[in-house]
Amino acid sequence: MIVIKKNLCIGCGACVLLCPEIFQINSDGKSEVISQKNQKCAKQAAQSCPVQAITWNA
Numbered sequence: 061m062i063v064i065k066k067n068l069c070i071g072c073g074a075c076v077l078l079c080p081e082i083f084q085i086n087s088d089g090k091s092e093v094i095s096q097k098n099q100k101c102a103k104q105a106a107q108s109c110p111v112q113a114i115t116w117n118a
């Protein structure tokens with residue numbers, strides 16, 4: 061499952077640009093996961109995240 065480490069996220073929007081179907085910026089200016097469907101895109105977003113805030117748990 062894709063998990064955003066909100067304490068790390070700086071709200072840069074890179075993940076939303078790459079995978080708008082998975083991520084959105086929420087009202088506190090941080091990314092949140094809105095779908096678990098496209099794990100491949102999420103992995104690309106994780107590599108693009110400047111602060112490594114996109115992670116997985118089992």
Ligand code: SF4
Pocket residue numbers: 064068069070071072073074075076090091105108109110111112113114
């Ligand atoms: S790319 Fe990383 S820092 Fe930028 S909004 Fe997404 S999770 Fe946050």
